[in-house]
Amino acid sequence: MTATMEKGQNAGVVRPESIVASLEAVNKNYGHVRALRGVDFRVRSGEIVALLGPNGAGKTTAVKLLLGLMPPNAGRVRVFGGDPTNPENRMRTGAMLQVGRVPETLRVREHIDLFSTYYPRPMSSTEILAAAGLEKLSDRKFGELSGGQKQRVLFALAICGDPDLLFLDEPTVGLDVEARRLLWDQIRELVSRGKTVLLTTHYLQEADALADRVAVINQGEIIAQGTPAEIKAQTSGKRIRCITSLSISNLRQIPGVTEVKEDREAVEIHAREAEPVVRELLARDATLSGLEITSAGLEEAFLALTQDSARNGNHSN
Amino acid sequence: MSTATIALNNARIERSSRHTATIYLKEAKYEFLKNLRLRMYTASVLSFPIMFYVLFGLVLNSKEAIGGTSVPTYLIATYGTFGVMGASLFGTAAGLASDRGLGWLQVKRASPMPPFAYFAAKVITSMVFSTIIVLALFTLGITLGGVRMPFADFAHLLGTLVAGSLPFSTMGLALGYFTGPNSAPPTINLIYLPMSFCSGLWVPFMFLPKVVRQIALVLPPYHLSQLALGVVGAGAHQSNATHWEVLGAFAMICLGVARIGFQRDQDKMYG
Numbered sequence: 134m135t136a137t138m139e140k141g142q143n144a145g146v147v148r149p150e151s152i153v154a155s156l157e158a159v160n161k162n163y164g165h166v167r168a169l170r171g172v173d174f175r176v177r178s179g180e181i182v183a184l185l186g187p188n189g190a191g192k193t194t195a196v197k198l199l200l201g202l203m204p205p206n207a208g209r210v211r212v213f214g215g216d217p218t219n220p221e222n223r224m225r226t227g228a229m230l231q232v233g234r235v236p237e238t239l240r241v242r243e244h245i246d247l248f249s250t251y252y253p254r255p256m257s258s259t260e261i262l263a264a265a266g267l268e269k270l271s272d273r274k275f276g277e278l279s280g281g282q283k284q285r286v287l288f289a290l291a292i293c294g295d296p297d298l299l300f301l302d303e304p305t306v307g308l309d310v311e312a313r314r315l316l317w318d319q320i321r322e323l324v325s326r327g328k329t330v331l332l333t334t335h336y337l338q339e340a341d342a343l344a345d346r347v348a349v350i351n352q353g354e355i356i357a358q359g360t361p362a363e364i365k366a367q368t369s370g371k372r373i374r375c376i377t378s379l380s381i382s383n384l385r386q387i388p389g390v391t392e393v394k395e396d397r398e399a400v401e402i403h404a405r406e407a408e409p410v411v412r413e414l415l416a417r418d419a420t421l422s423g424l425e426i427t428s429a430g431l432e433e434a435f436l437a438l439t440q441d442s443a444r445n446g447n448h449s450n
Numbered sequence: 451m452s453t454a455t456i457a458l459n460n461a462r463i464e465r466s467s468r469h470t471a472t473i474y475l476k477e478a479k480y481e482f483l484k485n486l487r488l489r490m491y492t493a494s495v496l497s498f499p500i501m502f503y504v505l506f507g508l509v510l511n512s513k514e515a516i517g518g519t520s521v522p523t524y525l526i527a528t529y530g531t532f533g534v535m536g537a538s539l540f541g542t543a544a545g546l547a548s549d550r551g552l553g554w555l556q557v558k559r560a561s562p563m564p565p566f567a568y569f570a571a572k573v574i575t576s577m578v579f580s581t582i583i584v585l586a587l588f589t590l591g592i593t594l595g596g597v598r599m600p601f602a603d604f605a606h607l608l609g610t611l612v613a614g615s616l617p618f619s620t621m622g623l624a625l626g627y628f629t630g631p632n633s634a635p636p637t638i639n640l641i642y643l644p645m646s647f648c649s650g651l652w653v654p655f656m657f658l659p660k661v662v663r664q665i666a667l668v669l670p671p672y673h674l675s676q677l678a679l680g681v682v683g684a685g686a687h688q689s690n691a692t693h694w695e696v697l698g699a700f701a702m703i704c705l706g707v708a709r710i711g712f713q714r715d716q717d718k719m720y721g
Contacts, residue, residue, distance in 0.1 A: 200560040203716070223562040230560065233552030234631070238487035243480055250476045251562045253469070274487075290557070300560075 151178045152211075153298050153329050154199050159208035161194050161353075168194040170353040172208070176298070176331050181324050183344035184333040185364075191353040192333035193231065196302045199331070200228050212298070224253055227296035229287045229304055237276025241267055244275060245289055252294030264322065265289035266315055281312035288316065292323065299323065301332040305339060317342055337428065341365065365428070371407040374399050374425040377418045387413045399423060474567050481571035482578055485541060495540050495579060499533030500586055502652070508594050516654050519684040522595025524654065526587045527678035530611045532651040533583035535671050538618035539625070539638050541576035546626025547634035550715065573619045580615040584608050599682065607681040614674040617697045620704035621670075627711025645669050655686070670700045 154176040161169040169191045176182050184192045197203055198210050201217030212222045235244070242258060249255035262268045265285045270278065275286060284304065291299055301320070305313040320343055324330055334340055340347045341361040349357040349364060357364055370391070376399045377384070384393045384402060389410050392403040404410040407426045414421055485491045507525035514521045549555040558568060588604060591597035599607075622638075629637045646652060648662050649672035655663065666672040673693040679685040 197556075202556055202559060220562055223560070226560075228557065228560040230553060230557050232554055232557055234548060235554055235557075236484045238484050239480055243483065247476050247480050248561060250473050287557070290561075294562070 152176065153178050154212045154217075154331065155210070156195060156198065156205075157209040157211070159195075159198060159205045159210060161191075161198060161203075162206050168353050169198075169205070172350075172353070172355055174348055174355060174358075176329060178329055179324070179327060180345040181320070181330040181332065181343050183340035183347045183361075184331065184350055185335070185337065185340045185347050186333075186350035187335055190335075190350045192335075192350055193302055194353075195350070196228075196230070196300050196331070196333060200226070200230075200300060224251075224294065225296055226298045226300065227291035227294055228300045228302070229284075229291040230300075230302050231306070232287065235275050235283065235287070238274055240272055240274050241278070241286055241289075242271040244286060245271075245293055248290045249293045252296075254295060255293050256295045261289050261293045264292060264319060266319065281308045284308060284312070284316070288319065297328060299328055299330045301330060303333055303335070305334070305336070313339070337365075370403065370405040372427045373402040373404060373407055373410060373414070374423070374427070375402075375414065375421050376400075376423040377414065377421045379414070379418050379421075383417070384414075387417075470564060470567075473564060474570055477563070477567040477571040478574040481545075481575040485545075485575055485579070491540060491544075495533070495537045496583060496586075498536065499529045499583055500590070502532070503529045503587055503590060504594075508590065512595050517656070517684055519679075519682055520596070522591045523597045523599070523682050524679070524684050526584075526591050526597065527607065527682050527684070528651045528654070528675050530584050530587055530607070531614065531649075531671055531675040531678055532646050533587070534580040534611050534615045534674070535618045535646065535651075536642060537579035537583060538576040538615040539622045539642055540635070541579060542572045542619050542622025543625040543629065543638050544622075544634045545572060546623060547629045548631040550626065551631035569623065572623070573616070576619045576622070577612050577615050580612050581608065584611050603681055607678060610677050610681060611674070614677065614697065617670050617674075617701040617704065620701045620708065624704040624707035624711065627708055627715065645671055648672075649675055651675055670697055673697050 152175050156169075156172050156174040159169055159172045159174075160167070172191070172195065174184075174195065184195060186192050198205055199212060199217055201210075201212070201219075201223075204210075210217050212219075213225060215222055239247075242262070245258055245261055249258065249261070255261075256264070258271075262271055265288050267282070267285055267289055270282055273282075275283065278286065284307070288301075288304060291301065304320070305316050308316065317339070320330060320332070332339075332343065344361055347357075347359065347361050347364045348355050374396065381393050381395065381400065384390060384400060387402075387410055389404045389406060390402055391405065394401045402410065402414075411424070411426070414424075503525055507522045507529070511521040516524045546555075549558070555568070559565065585608070588597075588608070625637060625641070626634065648658070649655075649666050649669045650658055650663075651671060655666070655672075655675075658666070673696045676685050676688065677690060677693045680690060
């Protein structure tokens with residue numbers, strides 16, 4: 134995962150603070166499996182919130198509760214201040230879920246036509262096709278599309294009713310880099326038109342690129358909430374890889390370095406922050422080459438966060 | 451409440467009922483198109499009854515008669531029942547089991563679609579395919595099998611068979627709730643084929659062994675085929691009311707089972 138500054142985040146952006154969706158002290162069990170445990174989570178009007186977590190963390194469960202597809206075992210689920218199963222709420226929400234099989238013999242425009250009919254004030258089919266990048270594919274049958282194109286159709290179905298609140302469950306899973314960026318642009322475009330978006334993802338980079346706020350979920354509990362910058366600050370920093378003539382022990386002495394490993398012809402250095410370490414590296418070794426800086430992997434980030442939360446004995450932020 | 455508000459509310463209700471009608475129509479239209487383009491569906495559901503009819507009713511036995519009714523006429527009633535039953539069972543159960551099991555139904559449920567529209571579309575589509583099958587048998591029978599009946603009898607037979615698709619659609623809904631995407635088609639066949647045989651849809655009823663004929667009395671396709679045969683003058687001797695009652699009761703039981711499945715799904719674990 135390459136570290137990029139996708140977006141000049143500003144933590145204190147002033148936005149309307151009305152809460153459009155919330156989970157309040159929600160528990161959800163599947164038999165003996167506790168999918169969500171005491172989850173408190175709010176989505177405010179006009180923001181993109183990312184629910185970030187590994188597979189099986191409870192992200193999809195949270196989305197399904199908010200969509201009123203199943204009831205919680207304890208706690209309260211509210212959407213637009215009411216019950217999520219309320220038909221009027223459903224007219225104001227759109228959802229992109231993970232689907233095993235969509236009817237394959239219907240054409241893209243037919244799927245869109247049908248879903249648009251469900252809503253009181255749908256966008257025009259031209260707008261929908263453009264917003265989802267499907268103009269050239271509208272006559273294709275769903276079964277003839279590639280994985281990325283199929284995801285775009287599901288996205289189109291989620292937005293066709295011009296909803297105020299959009300739930301996107303792992304919208305870019307299985308997409309290649311280009312398709313992922315395209316979908317990101319489409320999501321940003323929606324928010325610029327005043328929509329509220331809750332998306333789930335297991336890519337830290339995706340949450341970073343899109344979200345105003347991130348909630349990290351692990352094993353059914355929210356273990357951290359904050360802006361992407363705050364979340365990243367809590368995770369285990371950066372990985373610096375380079376080919377250098379400096380010895381391992383020499384590298385360990387550089388301030389800010391937490392760990393050094395040999396990796397084939399190169400070394401891998403872990404550091405809280407990359408910049409001071411890199412400055413020092415370049416100063417000490419003029420022959421240094423093959424420099425790469427990456428964010429810590431999400432797995433390491435989770436490890437760091439879960440360890441922190443265990444140490445503090447405090448599972449909420 | 452002031453009269454102005456009432457008028458406003460009424461206006462809104464009227465508009466929304468028209469909107470609801472549009473949703474039901476489109477849902478049914480696309481359900482029909484979806485199945486029409488599904489080769490698995492059309493190949494088995496449309497071609498089997500038609501092929502059987504051509505083979506056994508037109509090629510092999512077209513000059514014979516069963517108890518005063520010509521074979522091509524008799525077999526329109528029985529293969530008609532067979533076709534209606536297949537169209538309805540596959541049309542509802544297979545799609546429902548797949549939509550439930552693979553997440554599509556959840557996307558629909560998360561949308562503002564009126565839930566009943568989904569089921570109505572499947573039932574209506576099954577009736578449309580039933581109509582197509584029966585009309586195809588009529589056409590073949592009239593043109594190649596010398597079938598002659600008053601127009602009213604054709605209409606009566608068509609009406610009977612298409613109405614008879616309803617109990618099988620409800621059975622399909624019940625099956626769709628208790629089978630998975632992969633197990634639905636074999637389960638349907640496991641019920642549909644033996645039931646067709648035992649009800650005398652392949653071999654005329656009187657040629658079946660006695661024990662099978664007794665089993666048939668509790669099988670819904672037997673009762674539908676007897677209603678259809680009654681129209682062409684080849685029925686057994688029970689009253690039509692009894693047949694309709696059995697079919698009605700069967701439909702109610704299936705709806706009850708489907709309802710249990712629906713309820714169970716509301717609270718079920720998904721992925």
